[in-house]
Amino acid sequence: MSVPEKKLLLAAPRGFCAGVDRAIQIVEKTLEKYGAPVYVRHEIVHNRYVVENLEQKGAVFVDELNEVPKDAPVIFSAHGVAKSVPAEAESRQMFYIDATCPLVSKVHREAERHDKDGMELILIGHKGHPEVIGTMGQLEEGRISLVETVEDAASFEPRQPGAQLAYLTQTTLSVDETKDIVEKLREKFPDIASPKKEDICYATTNRQAAAKKLAEKCDGMLVIGAPNSSNSMRLVEVAKKNGCERVSLVQRAADIPWDLLEGCNVIGITAGASAPETLVEEVIEAFSKRFTVSIEEVVTSEENVTFKLPRVLEN
Structure with a gap:
C-alpha cells in the first residue's frame, strides 16, 4: 500500500526573534549565576513549551511581586511592564532584571x-x-x-x-x-505625529510577509504558537486573508487538526516569534510518520538581529 505524499513549505523567517531569544537567555543566565529558584513575573514569553522548559531548570513564574521572596532575583517579561512594577520592586529592595524587548x-x-x-x-x-x-x-x-x-x-x-x-x-x-x-x-488628524521608525517590530513584519507568501502557495497551513501570543494570532489572520482558507494555530504536534488538512497536498508551516524551532521539527516529524514528505523552505528575508544582555549578566 503506497503512502500518500505531502509537500511541506516552511516559512523563513519563522520562530524566535531576537527579543524572545534574549529574554530566554536572561532567565537561563540568571539561573546559572544566582542559582535556583529565579522568579519571573508573568510568562517570560507567550509559549507554554518555553515556560515549562524554564520551570524544569528552576524558574518560578508568578503573577505579582508579592509572591516573590525578598532575597530572590526576579525577572520582568519580554513584553515590558508599567513603571509602577520596578518602582514597587525598588521599594521592597528586591533584585530585579528587566527582560523587556529593546x-x-x-x-x-x-x-x-x-x-x-x-x-x-x-x-x-x-x-x-x-x-x-x-x-x-x-x-x-x-x-x-x-x-x-x-x-x-x-x-x-x-x-x-x-x-x-x-x-x-x-x-x-x-x-x-x-x-x-x-x-x-x-x-x-493630518498633523498627527508618527514614530520616527516603525513601531511594529522587524520580526513581526518579516513573519507576516513570509506567511503571506506561503498562503499563496498552500492549500493548508499551520501556525505554531500560543493562543495568547499576539504575533502568532496575527499570522493566522494574515494567512487566511491571503488565500489560504484552511489555517490552524497549533501549540505543538499533538494539536495538528488532521481532519482540517484532509485533501491538502501542499501544507505551509510557520511559527510565531515565541515558538522554538524544536516545535517546528516536532510537527514535521508527525507528518513524516503519516506521509511521504518533501520539504521546501520559502525564504522572504534574512535576519541577523541580536540584542545585548543586561550588564549584570555579561560577566
Missing part, C-alpha cells in the same frame, strides 16, 4: 518623549495585552488613549480640542490592519 523599550521612550513635549498620545494595540498594559503604564493613567480598530480611530476625539497628537503602536500587530488604522487617524 524594541518595546523604544516605544516606552517614545511615549515619555511625546508626553514631555506636551503631545496627546494614542496607542494602537489590543486591550489587555501585557505589552499594551506596560506601554500605557509608562505615563499617568489617562495620558494615553487606546485605539484598537479603524472604527475607534474614526470616532476618536482628543481630550483637549486642538491638541497636538502622536501615535504609537504595539510591536506585534497586523501590519495591514495597523496601516488602515493609521490612515484613518491621518485622514482625521
Whole structure:
C-alpha cells in the first residue's frame, strides 16, 4: 500500500526573534549565576513549551511581586511592564532584571518623549495585552488613549480640542490592519505625529510577509504558537486573508487538526516569534510518520538581529 505524499513549505523567517531569544537567555543566565529558584513575573514569553522548559531548570513564574521572596532575583517579561512594577520592586529592595524587548523599550521612550513635549498620545494595540498594559503604564493613567480598530480611530476625539497628537503602536500587530488604522487617524488628524521608525517590530513584519507568501502557495497551513501570543494570532489572520482558507494555530504536534488538512497536498508551516524551532521539527516529524514528505523552505528575508544582555549578566 503506497503512502500518500505531502509537500511541506516552511516559512523563513519563522520562530524566535531576537527579543524572545534574549529574554530566554536572561532567565537561563540568571539561573546559572544566582542559582535556583529565579522568579519571573508573568510568562517570560507567550509559549507554554518555553515556560515549562524554564520551570524544569528552576524558574518560578508568578503573577505579582508579592509572591516573590525578598532575597530572590526576579525577572520582568519580554513584553515590558508599567513603571509602577520596578518602582514597587525598588521599594521592597528586591533584585530585579528587566527582560523587556529593546524594541518595546523604544516605544516606552517614545511615549515619555511625546508626553514631555506636551503631545496627546494614542496607542494602537489590543486591550489587555501585557505589552499594551506596560506601554500605557509608562505615563499617568489617562495620558494615553487606546485605539484598537479603524472604527475607534474614526470616532476618536482628543481630550483637549486642538491638541497636538502622536501615535504609537504595539510591536506585534497586523501590519495591514495597523496601516488602515493609521490612515484613518491621518485622514482625521493630518498633523498627527508618527514614530520616527516603525513601531511594529522587524520580526513581526518579516513573519507576516513570509506567511503571506506561503498562503499563496498552500492549500493548508499551520501556525505554531500560543493562543495568547499576539504575533502568532496575527499570522493566522494574515494567512487566511491571503488565500489560504484552511489555517490552524497549533501549540505543538499533538494539536495538528488532521481532519482540517484532509485533501491538502501542499501544507505551509510557520511559527510565531515565541515558538522554538524544536516545535517546528516536532510537527514535521508527525507528518513524516503519516506521509511521504518533501520539504521546501520559502525564504522572504534574512535576519541577523541580536540584542545585548543586561550588564549584570555579561560577566
